[in-house]
Structures are given as C-alpha cells and as structure tokens.
Amino acid sequence: MSTLDNTSLKLPKENPGAEDFLPLLGTDYVELYVGNAKQAAHYYISAWGFQPLAYAGLETGLKDRVSYVLQQDKIRLVLTSPLKSGGPINKHIDAHGDGVKVIALWVDDATHSYNETTARGAKAYMKPNRVKDENGEVVFSGIHTYGETVHVFVERTNYQGVFLPGYVKWDPRYKAPSVGLKYIDHMVGNVGWNEMDKWCKFYEEVMGFAQLISFDDKDISTEYTALMSKVMSNGNGRIKFPINEPAEGRKKSQIEEYIEFYNGAGVQHIALATDNIIETVTALRNRGVEFLTVPPSYYEDVLDRVGEIDENLAPLKELSILIDRDEEGYLLQIFTKPILDRPTMFIEIIQRKGAKSFGKGNFKALFEAIEREQESRGTL
Template identity: 35%
Template sequence: MNFAGVDHLELYVGQLEEAAEVYCAGFGFRVTGRAGPETGQQGRISLLLKLGRIRLILTQSLVATDEAADYVAVHGDGVKDVAFRTEDAAAAFHEAVRRGATPVHEPRVYEGPHGRLVRATVAAPVGDLVHSFIERASPEGDFWPGRFQPVVAPASERDLLASLDHLALCLIPGTLQETVDAYGRLFGLKQSHEENVATQYGGMNSKVVQDASGGGVCFALMEPMSGKRPGQIDHFLSNHRGAGVQHMAFLTEDILEAVRVLRARQMPLLDSPAGYYEALPARVGTLSEDLEQLRENHVLVDREGNAGYLLQVFTRSVHPRRTLFFEVIQRKSARGFGTANIRALYQSVEQEMMRKERKANVG
C-alpha cells in the first residue's frame, strides 16, 4: 500500500476559535477554508488551517449528538483523523478492510467546479483514531469540494514551518508490538527504529513505523515502562483517557529563526536538561550552528554517524489537559528521530512535570 504522505490532520476541539488561535497566533497558520451547516456539513463547524504543506482541520460540534462532542467529552481536544494521500482511495480502503481494518466511512466522491476528491475512512489500531484515504484529481483544486468554502488568507512573507515530519502516539502498556504489527498488516508500514529509555522514575519503549515507499507517513509509537512514579506517557494516557496522538513534529528549514519567532509569539518551549550542552561537542562534533545560540534557545542536536544531524525543540503543552504538544525539527541530511535526544526529551518533560507538582504543592 503506497501513500503520498499525510494529506491532513483533523482535530476535534471544544472551542473552535480558541483552538485556531493557538495555531494561527503561535505558529502562523492561516485560515483558508470554512465548513458548517451553510456548506452542507450538519451538526458541526470546521476551519481549515494551512502553513507550508501542513493542513489541519479543526472541528467543533454544534449538537450534543455529534461524534465530535462525544470525542471531546472523553479526550478533550485531540487528533481524530490522520488522513493519508493516495492515488486510489477506494482501492486503499477495500484493501485495508480486506486485511482486517474496521470500516468507518465507505468511499464517497465530492465534486465541484474547482476539484474532485474521493474520501474513505477506516479505524486506526490506536484508541479512537481513524485514518482517511484521500484521492485528489488535482493538488491545485479545492481542498474539499462541496464541503469547505475557500477563505482568502492574508499573504505571508515566509512560512515558519514547511511540512509535517512525524507524529508521536502514546499507547496503552503492553500494546506496542501489537500496534506495530497492526500498522504493518493493515497499511504496510514498516518498523524503522527502536528505542528504550529508562530513568530513575520510569521510562518508555518506542518503535517507529513508516511507509516503505518513503511517502512521508511516519509514526513514533510509545508505551510506558512501569516505574516508581507515573511518567509523561502515563500522564498522557490518564489525562487523554486512552491512547492517542501526543505530539506533532513540524519540519522547518531554519530552527533558530523558528525558535526566535515562536518565543516572540509567546509559544512556551521546554527547557533543555541540565548539563546537556557541556557534553554536546564531544557527542556530535562540529556543527554549522553556534553552540551558544543552541543553548540560549534550548535546541537539542543529534548526529547519525556521518549521515548528518538534526536539531529539535519541543513546546510545553498549552492543552487544557496538558496532553497534546509540538516539536519543531530541522534535518541536515539526517533521517532519524534524535535517538540520543529521546532520553533528553523524556528528562525535560519529567523536569517540567516535577516543576508543576512543586508549584502546585506550594500553592
């Protein structure tokens, strides 16, 4: 099964305008489409946001019986649909169902004066997540003919982010391998990386699955290890009330500039672990970037032998339940996921959790 990447993500949210503000004010996304009862979408309203090649649908229910209302009541705001771009949505749907996927929406054609789209949906092997198959007659056509009304967005000098790099999903303990197997069986995704992280309090097991064709579908799957106290994945599973998407990783061409802009827009970023930069030169060697600038901006670095290196920064969660957060990543000929930084990220999040616990206890 071949995919041409992630077509879009759809998030179910409780307050549409507030949720859109996080993406628009924080990252520079622009509203490029609207949908609701006036466009034939009953019981809900949606905004289409775009930045670079990233497209997000934010959807809020208008009636208590809508699926989005049920989702938000259980999970809070979160990613409901990770939609795959494919050349033949109907064929992909029927093949996935033949392999054992649970059908959600049969293939349906949407046509308009400026485009044609075929969409079909199956359940994902993770919580309440689903995967839609999207077939487009032309990438220049309307995003969703007959459903979304285009909105003329103000021009931007330069997009801060280029594309979606990967998604990280938190899983119920003991389900990591079966989820890897399910993504392979149902969608043809292959395991490419594996990492186990243990800290003084707990840890996690992680495996990465990607589409074999290199189309851009990539999931980092994580399950918690048992430990002395609940870790970040345990907290996600508790607050989200089940498995789901923990963070989105956005690709940028200039991470230092991206961080400067994010800080100016008041997007809260995670601090780097204590002592991280003292050990960095010995671990990664010579870099194009200035070490002090990396330290000032809490940018993490990982090198993959002689293949290049990557730079990463993570936001604090601005989600009401402190579940969903974001990563910004720049790749310099590196294809990995910051293996050496996975421990650093885990420690950073643990430090943030402990800081909040101390603050709450003092308060």
C-alpha cells in the same frame, strides 16, 4: 489550490522492508476535534504562523459542525467543533479534550486503499465515498487505528478547489507571517501497556509499513520513568509513525500521564520540519509558544558527542534546542510544553541535517525536562 501535487508520483523507496502496497503519497491533512474552532484557529494563525485556507459551517450548509482549515507550506490543519450538543464530536471532546481525530493520507486510489487495508483486517471507518462540487470530485475512505484515531484516505487527483468539496475559501483580514514550518516529519502515537507491538504489527500487516528503529526502556529512561517506542514507516518514507507504550519505572511516565488525561490511546505529538530551527523557534517564542528547557550543562559536552555542526552553539543554548547525530548526519530538535489544557498533545520542531533518526542521544535530557513539568503538575 493545494500545494500538494495532484499527480501520481513514482517515489523512491527509502524503507526497503516496507511492502508499500497502498501506496501513500504524503499527509493530506490532520483534523483536530476542538471545543472552539474559531478561537483555536486564531491561536494557530497568531502563534504558529498558519495561513487561513478554507471554511465549512452553517453558511456552507453544515448543520452539526464547523471546520476551519489552516495551511503552512505542506502542513494542513483542520479544526472542527460541534454546533449542537450530543453527537460524536462532543463525545470525543468530552472524553479526550482537544485532540487529533483524523490523520488523512494522500493516495492515488482511495477505493484500492480501503480494499487493501480492510482485507488485511482493518476495521472500516468510512466506505469509499465520492464527493463532488463545481471544482471536481474527491474520493474518501477510512479505517480505524489506535484509540479513536482514524486514517482517512484522500484521492484528490480530479479536484481543483481550495481544499475539499463543501469548503469555501476563507480569507479573513488578519493573517500572521509564517514561521518557516515546511511539512510533517512524523506523528507519534501513545498506546497502553503492552500494546506497542500490536499496533506496530497493524501498520506492518494492514498498511505495508516496516519498522525503521526501536527503543526500549534502556534507551528511554531516567531515574524515575521509562517508555518503549518503535518507529513504523511506509516505503517512500513520507509517513513515519513512532508508537510509544509505557515501561516500568519508579514513578508515573509521561505516557501514563497522557493516557490518564486523554482517556486512552491517541496522538501524542506532531513533529513539524523547518529549514532554520533557530529562526522558527525564535519567532514562536516571541509569539508566546512555550518550550521545554534543558540545563546549561547539556551544552558543555554536546559537541564532543555530536561532532562539528554548522550552527553557532550560543543561540541553540539560548533556545534550549537539542542536537543529535547518526550515521547520516545530525538533527536539531525542540519540544513545546503541552499546547492544550490537558497535559496531552505537544509539538516538536525538527531540522534534519542529513540525519534519519529521532534524537536517541537526547532522550535522557528530554525526559528529565518532561519530568520537571510533570512534577510541577503533581502527576509524576
């Protein structure tokens, strides 16, 4: 049974500017198209502490694809690979490499969500579709967003199965302990030159989001590269989508590198929340996950900038965890190196101690760390 409650929630409004006419109750799952779902699942179990949940493939009647579903607290990943040559999944992987195809959003009414968004200009991806099995029924619908990324609306109020109709419980012998990841804090999309405002307008007008914060090239720049970003959020604050675009710089920015290797717009990173970032990152490093590092000098004056924190500075310095503060509190964050062969998608680990922001004070140190990696790849 899912850890998401299958009941309608009256959630408090955190983003007063959002119309929130859908409304959205949370992220249901994130589906990645990958070249080898079985091996990718082993990686996310072994390195990231996800637990096996469900499976669909030849044994369940699928002929063209196989999917493994993994879960850690409220985070669900679906890893999908094609079983035959040709077809849309193959084309997606050929164009983009492994990457996020579906950001599925949990809703009370998938038909209403489809009607509201398509009436406001969204391009239809999936008309409302009711799917049943012995455990109940789920209603799906979907719309296109930036690049080839899609949002699927999932209405699961009347479903009691392990994941979705067509999936069976997946319970292999091997499981690795959780690393303490709790939920998806935000998901970042990279779009092309001068496309940020277009897609922010899409989320505002089509989905009822409002802008939380914006960063221009003065905020997010180094000696060599720059980008711009705006953070869009729904009304209850459970869904946050920062949208990045390149900005003029002396050398090629990380956004340009992403778009070159991903072959267009797509999901750049998924930020996963934890209640103890030191324990989580220590466990991940011990399992082979590689993180960006910052020079020791970052920590010489960081407490002068952010003030008093609950944690000891020494383990944060040892792990290269970044610290920032806003009016509400502070946050701790760290970013992996790309987790795929192409320098595209990565993961952020974040622990919020009251802060609602996204680490603006860390941008320079972070981007310099990314540039060092770009230089080693010869793509700066």
